[in-house]
Amino acid sequence: MFSRILIANRGEIALRIIRACRELGVxxxxxxxxxxxxxxxxxxxxxxxxxxxxEPAESYLNIPRIISAAEISNVEAIHPGxxxxxxxxxxxxxxxxxxxxxxxPDPESMRMLGDKVEARKLAASAKVPTTPGSExxxxxxxxxxxxxxxxxxxxxxxxxxxxxxxxxRIAHNEISLRAGFHAAGxxxxxxxxxxxLYLEKLVENARHVEVQILxxxxxxVIHLYERDCSLQRRHQKVLEETPxxxxxxxxxxxxxxxxxxxxxxxNYVNAGTVEFLLDKDNKFYFSEVxxxxxxxxxxxxxxxxxxxxxQQLRLAAGEHLKLRQKDIKPSGVAIECRINAEDPAxxxxxxxxxxxxxxxxxxxxxxxxxxxxxxxxxxxxxxxxICKLIVHKKTRAEAIATMKRALKExxxxxxxxxxxxxxxxxxxRQYLKGxxxxxxxxxxx
Numbered sequence: 001m002f003s004r005i006l007i008a009n010r011g012e013i014a015l016r017i018i019r020a021c022r023e024l025g026v027x028x029x030x031x032x033x034x035x036x037x038x039x040x041x042x043x044x045x046x047x048x049x050x051x052x053x054x055e056p057a058e059s060y061l062n063i064p065r066i067i068s069a070a071e072i073s074n075v076e077a078i079h080p081g082x083x084x085x086x087x088x089x090x091x092x093x094x095x096x097x098x099x100x101x102x103x104x105p106d107p108e109s110m111r112m113l114g115d116k117v118e119a120r121k122l123a124a125s126a127k128v129p130t131t132p133g134s135e136x137x138x139x140x141x142x143x144x145x146x147x148x149x150x151x152x153x154x155x156x157x158x159x160x161x162x163x164x165x166x167x168x169r170i171a172h173n174e175i176s177l178r179a180g181f182h183a184a185g186x187x188x189x190x191x192x193x194x195x196x197l198y199l200e201k202l203v204e205n206a207r208h209v210e211v212q213i214l215x216x217x218x219x220x221v222i223h224l225y226e227r228d229c230s231l232q233r234r235h236q237k238v239l240e241e242t243p244x245x246x247x248x249x250x251x252x253x254x255x256x257x258x259x260x261x262x263x264x265x266x267n268y269v270n271a272g273t274v275e276f277l278l279d280k281d282n283k284f285y286f287s288e289v290x291x292x293x294x295x296x297x298x299x300x301x302x303x304x305x306x307x308x309x310x311q312q313l314r315l316a317a318g319e320h321l322k323l324r325q326k327d328i329k330p331s332g333v334a335i336e337c338r339i340n341a342e343d344p345a346x347x348x349x350x351x352x353x354x355x356x357x358x359x360x361x362x363x364x365x366x367x368x369x370x371x372x373x374x375x376x377x378x379x380x381x382x383x384x385x386i387c388k389l390i391v392h393k394k395t396r397a398e399a400i401a402t403m404k405r406a407l408k409e410x411x412x413x414x415x416x417x418x419x420x421x422x423x424x425x426x427x428x429r430q431y432l433k434g435x436x437x438x439x440x441x442x443x444x445x
Contacts, residue, residue, distance in 0.1 A: 227300060232438050272291050407423045
């Protein structure tokens with residue numbers, strides 16, 4: 001095990017990693033920007049280093065400054081958290097060149113899986129179903145139109161070099177396809193410095209279900225079952241739960257086996273998530289692989305009883321998995337609500353600013369992952385996520401009731417948050433029936 005690591009991130013995920021380190025007896029070094037100077041979570045680290053001004057490009061995305069901080073603090077490894085540099089193969093490669101262990105997969109795996117076209121080819125080679133579409137990146141809109149006519153509309157254009165909804169356009173006919181082609185390419189170039197696009201048949205009214213995997217360097221791969229992440233707005237998740245409601249057990253088994261096959265084919269190491277889209281008949285298709293810890297990892301931890309961040313540290317340190325598939329026995333139902341500094345009643349406008357009131361919920365079965373406190377100022381420069389509220393109960397009905405109670409208790413002000421939206425979702429008849437898909441929020445709110 002490492003004796004000392006650096007955390008190249010901020011906020012609640014930085015605190016989550018600090019806590020995992022402390023329990024393992026690993027010292028943590030937390031970097032921070034000037035915007036985060038004085039944040040309470042930094043006091044929990046063994047050392048802190050300022051790496052620049054508030055702008056992410058000058059701090060949390062500045063690789064030379066992060067590597068310099070790692071070298072002067074004499075760490076053995078770097079944990080990237082999620083976001084920022086977490087899925088940068090270039091950063092992972094620089095860490096390796098500097099003899100610093102990157103806590104995540106090898107850069108070769110990250111690069112291969114980060115290229116969505118190559119990832120689709122890999123999935124096909126592992127006999128994991130993929131949607132009909134282009135085999136390679138598209139040369140131009142004429143090629144896109146030809147392939148779309150072959151697979152049938154509607155189709156979706158996607159950025160080959162990234163995700164998160166950027167560089168993505170849905171087309172229901174050739175006119176909208178051609179109109180969206182250049183806009184999607186420009187957006188992909190701005191977001192990922194890569195304008196390449198590919199095309200897939202659109203899975204309409206799809207559910208988004210992902211499988212958590214862990215893998216060691218000896219080739220052992222296990223899954224920790226699935227999470228349902230269908231409740232999204234503009235491809236950003238709002239509420240997640242496990243197990244996926246209404247998912248037939250045979251489909252669950254097939255999904256999990258497919259995720260393990262793909263990880264083994266990719267020679268994957270560490271924690272990762274294989275994402276799928278399911279149609280109305282529960283037929284599933286590979287979507288992508290997230291080569292990092294996920295925001296929603298706590299719900300898997302709650303039902304499986306496994307600390308995923310500690311597993312990341314152990315696997316990066318070269319330990320073999322002590323867990324076998326038979327050891328993973330999920331119990332109960334867990335739900336996570338993402339609490340963002342946004343105003344759902346005003347078009348989800350960002351709501352940065354000071355938090356003067358912060359009264360968190362508690363009670364049996366309630367977990368809160370957050371770095372927030374009364375007196376904190378939410379910066380406009382970073383992601384709007386400020387809290388993750390998680391509940392774990394024996395049944396889905398109990399989990400929903402507990403989450404609604406916890407949301408009612410939760411007081412954050414004066415900024416607006418997504419707490420009211422989460423409460424409304426949990427009260428919605430379609431959600432209660434488990435009849436939601438990725439377009440549910442945008443259709444309903």
